[in-house]
Amino acid sequence: MTKKDFILAGVGGQGTILASNILAEVGLQLGHDVKKAEVHGMAQRGGQVDSHVRWGEHVFSPLGEENNFDYLVGFEMLEAARFPHFMRKGAAAVVNDYRINPPLVNLGKAQYPSKEEIETLLLQRAEKVYWINATAIANDLGNPAMAGVVLLGKLSSLVEGEQEDWLAVIERMVPPRFVDLNKKAFIAGRDA
Amino acid sequence: MKKLMTGNEAFAYGAYLSGVRVGAAYPGTPSSEILDNYSRYPGVFAEWSPNEKVALDVAIGAAYAGTRSMAVMKHVGLNVAADSFFYAVYTGVKGGLVIVCADDPDMHSSQNEQDNRNYAKFAKCPMLEPSDSEEAKQFVGIALEMSEQFETPVLVRSVTRLSHSASPVEVTDAAPPPAPEELPLYERDAQRYVMVPSNARRRHPIVEERLKKLAEYAETMPINVIEPGDESLGIVSAGVSYHYAKEVFPNATFLKLGMVYPLPEKLIHEFASKVKTVVVVEELDPFLEEHLRLMGVEVRGKDVFPMLGEFSPSLVRRCAVEAGLITAPEAPPEIKTDLERPVRPPMLCPGCSHRFIFHVLKEAGALVLGDIGCYTLGWAPPLSAMHTTGCMGASIGVAHGIDKAGVKDDIVAFLGDSTFLHSGIHPLIDTLYNKSAVTTIISDNNATAMTGFQEHPGTGKTLQSQETNQVDPVKLALGLGFEKVDSCDPYDIDKMAEILEDHLKSGLPSVIVARHPCVLNAKEKHTPPVVDPEICINCGICLDIGCSPLVQEEDNVRIDALLCNGCGLCVKVCPQEAIVPQ
Numbered sequence: 001m002t003k004k005d006f007i008l009a010g011v012g013g014q015g016t017i018l019a020s021n022i023l024a025e026v027g028l029q030l031g032h033d034v035k036k037a038e039v040h041g042m043a044q045r046g047g048q049v050d051s052h053v054r055w056g057e058h059v060f061s062p063l064g065e066e067n068n069f070d071y072l073v074g075f076e077m078l079e080a081a082r083f084p085h086f087m088r089k090g091a092a093a094v095v096n097d098y099r100i101n102p103p104l105v106n107l108g109k110a111q112y113p114s115k116e117e118i119e120t121l122l123l124q125r126a127e128k129v130y131w132i133n134a135t136a137i138a139n140d141l142g143n144p145a146m147a148g149v150v151l152l153g154k155l156s157s158l159v160e161g162e163q164e165d166w167l168a169v170i171e172r173m174v175p176p177r178f179v180d181l182n183k184k185a186f187i188a189g190r191d192a
Numbered sequence: 193m194k195k196l197m198t199g200n201e202a203f204a205y206g207a208y209l210s211g212v213r214v215g216a217a218y219p220g221t222p223s224s225e226i227l228d229n230y231s232r233y234p235g236v237f238a239e240w241s242p243n244e245k246v247a248l249d250v251a252i253g254a255a256y257a258g259t260r261s262m263a264v265m266k267h268v269g270l271n272v273a274a275d276s277f278f279y280a281v282y283t284g285v286k287g288g289l290v291i292v293c294a295d296d297p298d299m300h301s302s303q304n305e306q307d308n309r310n311y312a313k314f315a316k317c318p319m320l321e322p323s324d325s326e327e328a329k330q331f332v333g334i335a336l337e338m339s340e341q342f343e344t345p346v347l348v349r350s351v352t353r354l355s356h357s358a359s360p361v362e363v364t365d366a367a368p369p370p371a372p373e374e375l376p377l378y379e380r381d382a383q384r385y386v387m388v389p390s391n392a393r394r395r396h397p398i399v400e401e402r403l404k405k406l407a408e409y410a411e412t413m414p415i416n417v418i419e420p421g422d423e424s425l426g427i428v429s430a431g432v433s434y435h436y437a438k439e440v441f442p443n444a445t446f447l448k449l450g451m452v453y454p455l456p457e458k459l460i461h462e463f464a465s466k467v468k469t470v471v472v473v474e475e476l477d478p479f480l481e482e483h484l485r486l487m488g489v490e491v492r493g494k495d496v497f498p499m500l501g502e503f504s505p506s507l508v509r510r511c512a513v514e515a516g517l518i519t520a521p522e523a524p525p526e527i528k529t530d531l532e533r534p535v536r537p538p539m540l541c542p543g544c545s546h547r548f549i550f551h552v553l554k555e556a557g558a559l560v561l562g563d564i565g566c567y568t569l570g571w572a573p574p575l576s577a578m579h580t581t582g583c584m585g586a587s588i589g590v591a592h593g594i595d596k597a598g599v600k601d602d603i604v605a606f607l608g609d610s611t612f613l614h615s616g617i618h619p620l621i622d623t624l625y626n627k628s629a630v631t632t633i634i635s636d637n638n639a640t641a642m643t644g645f646q647e648h649p650g651t652g653k654t655l656q657s658q659e660t661n662q663v664d665p666v667k668l669a670l671g672l673g674f675e676k677v678d679s680c681d682p683y684d685i686d687k688m689a690e691i692l693e694d695h696l697k698s699g700l701p702s703v704i705v706a707r708h709p710c711v712l713n714a715k716e717k718h719t720p721p722v723v724d725p726e727i728c729i730n731c732g733i734c735l736d737i738g739c740s741p742l743v744q745e746e747d748n749v750r751i752d753a754l755l756c757n758g759c760g761l762c763v764k765v766c767p768q769e770a771i772v773p774q
Contacts, residue, residue: 011536012538021196021358024196024358025196028194028196028360033360034196034358034359034360035324035357035358035359036196036357036358036359037353037356037357037358038356038357046536046538046539046541046740047536047537047538047539048536059359060435060436060438060439061432061435061436061438061439061504061505062324062353062357062358062359062432062435063353063357063436063504063505063506064505065439065504065505065506065509066506067523067524078533078534078536079536081531081533082533084527084529085526085527088524089524100740100755101740101743102534102535102536102537103536103537103539103574103738103740104534104535105534106735106740106742106743106744107574107732107735107744108732108744110532110534111532111534112534113531113532113533117531118531121527121529121531124525124527124528124529125524125527135754139754144754
């Protein structure tokens with residue numbers, strides 16, 4: 001079994017923590033040893049949130065290493081752009097085509113990088129950048145907070161595990177009344 | 193069966209499995225979820241105490257009564273509880289008492305990065321340090337058994353990276369030991385439990401003797417273990433750093449310490465005699481390193497690894513390469529870029545009532561002495577409305593001192609409801625007793641919002657969701673004897689400004705309770721207003737309230753309706769009336 005390291009980067013309130021919980025649980029169901037790390041606390045208040053999820057035969061550290069991540073999942077474009085150096089050469093980046101301005105940009109004191117600039121940066125390491133309109137898709141389904149599940153859907157098409165394996169975990173980890181919507185969001189992402 | 197659990201979930205599960213019946217805590221990142229999880233197990237009593245000292249006294253009391261108990265706090269919480277911690281080591285306990293204490297290297301959500309292993313040595317109390325969730329579960333049980341065997345409280349140390357990371361935990365069907373059928377009988381033994389000097393002098397030698405016995409016991413504990421490997425390099429480590437070191441030195445010989453105080457000196461000497469070079473991998477202070485040096489062991493540690501911040505496998509590897517302990521791994525070419533990536537600091541949420549108060553305070557030009565909570569974010573630009581923050585409850589005393597120094601600014605102490613009940617009452621009494629012209633604003637959002645909306649003595653609900661007595665800060669201030677006490681809803685900024693002006697002019701110690709529920713907790717949301725681009729002159733005044741949905745574009749300001757909470761503060765501050773409620 002080869003190891004797989006995932007880094008999920010987003011903004012507080014975007015659902016990165018639920019997505020990383022689902023991803024970790026899927027790894028466990030697929031027979032991997034799994035560890036996961038994230039920062040909460042002040043990050044809930046609109047700051048950066050990043051999680052590491054690691055699948056492998058035996059995982060020691062909950063934090064992965066720079067130059068070694070196999071997948072970067074960006075919940076927001078600028079957040080993805082902070083972590084190119086975490087990817088190994090030939091990694092894959094799945095990035096939400098969605099922008100949340102940091103305060104300095106809102107105040108007109110800093111520039112938000114363009115999508116093309118971000119893609120060029122990520123391609124220094126990534127084999128390919130998969131852009132997904134995850135927030136738009138989730139919003140159309142009724143709740144923009146499901147963007148993370150849409151992104152997981154796309155990610156699932158790049159790693160092992162059948163669609164059913166992922167849906168079964170989602171069913172267990174999402175509150176009952178949101179299960180159907182989240183499954184739809186996942187499939188929409190997987191097919192995107 | 194294996195289940196993924198965070199360190200905090202595993203601490204709670206371990207406490208439940210080991211028969212802890214009384215748990216008390218004050219929430220604090222990264223420890224908050226421990227008691228929250230514990231409280232949901234059947235047959236346990238769990239409480240949010242007003243502060244960590246109270247929590248520890250509660251746990252000590254239960255342990256005196258022979259009941260297994262647990263107190264939980266973040267690292268700086270033990271500063272608050274330190275007085276109780278020290279006496280409990282002297283009196284010792286009857287039922288097992290475990291204190292789970294979570295350090296925050298790198299200060300993800302704290303005011304300092306103190307290393308609480310020093311408290312173990314300082315108070316002469318044993319300390320265990322689990323490295324992952326499975327150990328978090330097990331070590332609580334080991335700590336309780338040690339606690340009862342040696343009649344001492346036992347510290348269990350966590351760090352952010354353990355508390356908030358997840359790894360598989362073996363889940364059993366085994367039930368915890370059944371509750372005793374008879375109610376506990378308190379055995380009165382005043383000589384032991386009354387720490388007057390004559391009794392305390394009799395207890396101190398017992399503490400020293402106990403520590404020696406614990407050091408001998410450490411030699412036999414399976415959680416202190418030598419893992420054989422390549423003998424040219426010997427790594428000493430504990431806690432989550434052990435796993436970073438395993439990634440970086442997979443073939444080395446390891447001494448993994450499950451108990452970090454007192455240390456197994458014979459085992460350490462045995463280990464040191466086996467290996468050529470001894471390297472200690474530990475975050476923060478050179479706690480193990482200094483002990484090994486005093487034992488005469490030649491050791492590398494802080495000459496290789498930093499004393500500041502949090503470790504990671506990347507950092508441990510980089511330092512080890514620089515020190516010549518390992519060769520550099522093959523790496524892809526470095527990223528080349530000069531792309532600007534603006535930082536994203538945490539901000540007050542859209543709709544947050546604290547923002548309304550900061551707006552009023554800023555307009556008034558007050559000197560604002562702040563405290564610990566979400567509202568600490570009010571210090572940062574563009575709000576820039578808070579001028580000190582030190583620790584829980586410091587705001588009022590600092591404000592009082594500034595007044596006594598003779599500063600003639602309008603002086604306001606600003607703190608939240610939970611922080612006020614934690615440690616704001618005594619300094620508030622000081623402003624009354626020693627008379628200062630300090631206006632204390634309690635921004636009451638009916639929750640301990642920062643750490644995840646926990647209940648507190650002012651919310652009317654307990655941790656275990658029972659309706660209960662509710663402490664009202666207005667009645668409390670009136671009862672203390674304050675002449676000037678007002679309450680208001682800060683969403684009404686005109687009323688709030690009027691009250692503030694009246695209080696500041698009075699020159700009296702006074703209290704304003706500004707009440708509006710946390711909008712995240714209460715799920716309060718209104719229709720977002722819209723900027724009329726024809727009227728907006730793009731002056732940017734609305735941007736000074738620091739609300740993330742307000743975006744400055746080329747010709748006008750726009751409101752991101754997905755992020756907006758519809759609170760209407762921007763509507764009130766716009767001088768052109770260009771922001772229109774919907």
